Amino acid sequence: MTKTYEPLQSVRWDNDELILLDQTRLPEQTEFLILQDVQQVWDAIERLKVRGAPAIGITAAYGVYVAIRDFAAATVDELLVEVQKQADYLATSRPTAVNLFWALDRMVRRAKAAAVQGESMTGIKQILLSEAQDIQAEDEAVCRAIGEHALTLFSDGIGLLTHCNAGGLATAKYGTATAPMYLAHEKGWNIKVFADETRPVLQGARLTAYELQQAGIDVTLICDNMAAKVMSNGWVQAVIVGTDRVAANGDVANKIGTYGLAVLARAHNIPFYVAAPLSSIDIKTPTGKEIPIEEREADEIIRGLGRQVAPADIKVYNPAFDVTPHEYVTAIITEKGIVRAPYTDNLQALFQK
Numbered sequence: 001m002t003k004t005y006e007p008l009q010s011v012r013w014d015n016d017e018l019i020l021l022d023q024t025r026l027p028e029q030t031e032f033l034i035l036q037d038v039q040q041v042w043d044a045i046e047r048l049k050v051r052g053a054p055a056i057g058i059t060a061a062y063g064v065y066v067a068i069r070d071f072a073a074a075t076v077d078e079l080l081v082e083v084q085k086q087a088d089y090l091a092t093s094r095p096t097a098v099n100l101f102w103a104l105d106r107m108v109r110r111a112k113a114a115a116v117q118g119e120s121m122t123g124i125k126q127i128l129l130s131e132a133q134d135i136q137a138e139d140e141a142v143c144r145a146i147g148e149h150a151l152t153l154f155s156d157g158i159g160l161l162t163h164c165n166a167g168g169l170a171t172a173k174y175g176t177a178t179a180p181m182y183l184a185h186e187k188g189w190n191i192k193v194f195a196d197e198t199r200p201v202l203q204g205a206r207l208t209a210y211e212l213q214q215a216g217i218d219v220t221l222i223c224d225n226m227a228a229k230v231m232s233n234g235w236v237q238a239v240i241v242g243t244d245r246v247a248a249n250g251d252v253a254n255k256i257g258t259y260g261l262a263v264l265a266r267a268h269n270i271p272f273y274v275a276a277p278l279s280s281i282d283i284k285t286p287t288g289k290e291i292p293i294e295e296r297e298a299d300e301i302i303r304g305l306g307r308q309v310a311p312a313d314i315k316v317y318n319p320a321f322d323v324t325p326h327e328y329v330t331a332i333i334t335e336k337g338i339v340r341a342p343y344t345d346n347l348q349a350l351f352q353k
């Protein structure tokens, strides 16, 4: 029997309002936030109310419109300066996911192009709203295409392991790493997914386990330190994760713990796949060493499980992401197809097609 996937939407533009599903509250509460100004948009991104690289980009794009819609500029040039200023501000909310900068840059370029075409200030504002809506609609199509390409690597009965949440909640729909899971499920395949809980903020437990279970997919939650055991049990035939930024040489930044998983996959002879929209591929950053890695507050670890689990004043190191060297990456699955080594040439080629 085929099933249609109808997920919770994490970002919505509805009735002239930007509405976010508060991902910090899931799975206990399904709470929606109406964001009324750019400060609220910035806070929502920084505090992970919306998270996941594509969803951050989509939200920031709407954020630019929210920031300028009531701005009373005297001239089009003044409006363009304001658009740039607000985009620069939103760009400071999180450093690693390149989709944020990609979406903001696209919004600024669209405003400038509209000005060159002689649009009025009202026209430019409307064009910015449409651009944000286009970014969101395109992301859905991109995720579906990633899922279709990824599905060619898998077959009925496969066991998959994933980390963090590169799911529908992190994108417009389908997710990146989860897209083939949803498409496989729609086809009636029996797949088994193992979801790492993903310390410290538990995106795997709170979000991936939740959304896959809601969709009726066979998902098993494991603690991060159980991945080796699950692999050695022979339960996993592929690892698939999302990414916040792929460098030009194929090094992959993703949620902390991804690198360890890639090493484990290599040790067990299991392919390690990265699902990446082109908006996550940063051809201008040569290698993973140049990718800025966000460090977050100690409290995420000390009090991350809802109560104090360590000495209150303990020294903590809390990088939110790590970089998996490209040598460990079996393939990068994009909306334009599956890319394998040599990554420098093959990723570059994606942007020339």
Ligand SMILES: CSC[C@@H](O)[C@@H](O)C(=O)COP(=O)(O)O
Pocket (backbone or CB within 6 Å): 051, 052, 053, 054, 097, 163, 164, 165, 166, 167, 170, 171, 175, 176, 177, 203, 241, 242, 243, 244, 254, 255, 256, 320
């Ligand atoms: C399709 S989402 C890809 C990545 O953004 C995801 O894997 C991830 O690491 C998210 O980190 P987060 O800190 O929750 O924003």
